[in-house]
Amino acid sequence: MSIIIYSVISLLFIIIGLAVSKYKCYWLISGYNTASKVEKENMEIEEIAKHMSRMCYVISAILFLGGIITEYFNFTIIPLVIILVMIVFGYLFYLQRFDHNKKSKAETVVLVVVSFITFAILIITFSLGNEPNEIKITDSSIIIDGGYGTSIKKENIISIESIESLPEISSRTNGYSDGVNKKGDFKLENGEKIKLYVQSEDGPFIKITSKDKVVFINYKDKVETLKLLNNLK
Numbered sequence: 001m002s003i004i005i006y007s008v009i010s011l012l013f014i015i016i017g018l019a020v021s022k023y024k025c026y027w028l029i030s031g032y033n034t035a036s037k038v039e040k041e042n043m044e045i046e047e048i049a050k051h052m053s054r055m056c057y058v059i060s061a062i063l064f065l066g067g068i069i070t071e072y073f074n075f076t077i078i079p080l081v082i083i084l085v086m087i088v089f090g091y092l093f094y095l096q097r098f099d100h101n102k103k104s105k106a107e108t109v110v111l112v113v114v115s116f117i118t119f120a121i122l123i124i125t126f127s128l129g130n131e132p133n134e135i136k137i138t139d140s141s142i143i144i145d146g147g148y149g150t151s152i153k154k155e156n157i158i159s160i161e162s163i164e165s166l167p168e169i170s171s172r173t174n175g176y177s178d179g180v181n182k183k184g185d186f187k188l189e190n191g192e193k194i195k196l197y198v199q200s201e202d203g204p205f206i207k208i209t210s211k212d213k214v215v216f217i218n219y220k221d222k223v224e225t226l227k228l229l230n231n232l233k
Contacts, residue, residue: 006067010060017056020049035101044098051098055091059084069179130181132219133197135228142208142232144215148175148184150195156211160232164203166196166216206232 019025026045027033029052035043062084069080133146142152168189175184175196182196195215198205204222206229208215218225 004067006063010064010067013056013060013063017053017060020056021053024049039101042100044100047098048095051091051095055088058087062087130178130199132199133183133217135217137231144197144217146183148195148197150213150215152208152210152213152215158209158211160206160208160229162204162226162229163207164205166198166201166205167194169196204229208232 016028020028026049029045029048032040032043032045032048062080066080066084131146133144133149136143136145140154142154142157144150144152169182169186170189170191171187172182173185173187173193175182175186177183180199180201182198184196186194186196188194192214195213197215197217199220200218202222204218204225206217206225208217217228219228
């Protein structure tokens with residue numbers, strides 16, 4: 001499913017790139033359509049359009065590659081996301097050289113601040129996604145705190161076991177995945193819905209089967225995984 005979404009978005013960026021460069025749809029360039037006649041004359045619009053289209057093609061390629069990595073491989077997409085953000089803001093700063101209208105300090109500050117905030121949001125998102133969920137065991141429940149957390153009533157538990165590999169996963173329905181770390185709701189190849197809270201693609205994994213859900217848990221450290229397994233049993 002994710003590769004279809006990435007492919008559609010990639011195709012959209014290709015269309016935008018072609019529209020701007022080949023069909024001169026300059027109204028797609030932010031700020032150009034609202035610029036005055038004098039301001040437009042101070043812009044090297046053909047150069048701006050050329051580099052804008054190149055940026056769209058690069059974004060398209062990276063998104064498509066990210067879709068393939070997410071769908072078929074267990075590699076983290078974090079480096080690709082960071083590269084994508086750097087390319088976008090690099091192009092935005094580079095395009096300023098073709099706009100000869102005088103820029104106010106406020107406009108420059110806004111661009112820098114937006115860049116900083118974007119990077120900060122990315123770092124926070126990936127940090128939270130990589131943060132292990134805290135497992136709490138009470139008299140009546142197993143509580144998985146943190147992002148996409150859940151709880152399992154002990155009276156509903158059918159089995160708790162250790163397995164060495166995860167079943168084949170077809171898609172993420174509501175959760176986080178960077179290729180290695182996975183948490184939230186996922187679907188297996190056979191259509192079964194499961195919950196994952198895993199930090200490593202290597203076993204062992206704790207499989208908790210209850211009457212209403214199936215949960216898989218593991219940590220980067222195998223010792224920690226086995227320790228949790230002993231506490232759960």
